[in-house]
Amino acid sequence: MSSVITKTDAVVLKAMKYRDTSKIVTFYTRSFGKLKGIAKGARQLRSKFGSSLDPLSQVSLVLYKKEQRDLHLISQCDLRGSPKQTRSDLEKMAVGLAVLELVDQVAHEEEGHEALYLLLSETLDRIEDAERNVLNLYFSFVLRSSALLGFSPDVASCSACNRSLDELEGERSVFFRLSSGGILCPSCAEGSRTRDGNRDLRFHKRGTRNIPAVREEGRVRVEIGTMKVLSFLLKSPLANVTMLALGPEKGNEIDGTLRLYLRQHFENIKPVKALDLLRKFNSAGS
């Protein structure tokens, strides 16, 4: 079986122990998408790999890539900068790991997607540098990565009558259609409801948090202001995403809406665990 030595930039998604001294590491690489490698001797005391194989590391990777194998031999892995702030701050760490968890779930093995790699890399850089509202970067990543993977939410105007969010200012809420990622204003929704029957998802109160209740796949009622936030998180330059303070209630509504959206588009997707701690932490504080 032939193997080719190859070099690519990568982000470490996760690593697990293998046998006595080695590690199996999952990367998201610039050239090959998601890829697994074995780092022999990585757990020995003076390993040449150092901390480069820890999740969140952005690295320059040299590996022997074997054809028709799903595990490649890592020859060299050099840090291109260490996310010190992210690793020492609970919120940044949770948001960074949530982004990695999502990529691990939605990305295909060994199918290169350079734009997704660049989005991932820049998002991790922004998390490292952020001074506030770090969670916005996760929301933004969900929206932007969905768009790159072919499920682009169109949250700027009603998909039926084309009125923009600004023109719909007088309405309290619109409907976000989970399968198309488009929105429907109340009057257009009224028309389609009589055709389709009532298939709305509503948020109901459970404790202090708004949790969307799924009755059927369909659409979720979202406040106009929240829709504007989604539009901002999707379209504004990534550097501006953390300028917006959401507050816990709006944050929960967005979190819930995006979870439904992900579940609609990625079969078998599991809730992102890294954020659970943060959710508990935030609801205890609010």
Ligand SMILES: [Zn+2]
């Ligand atoms: Zn409309």
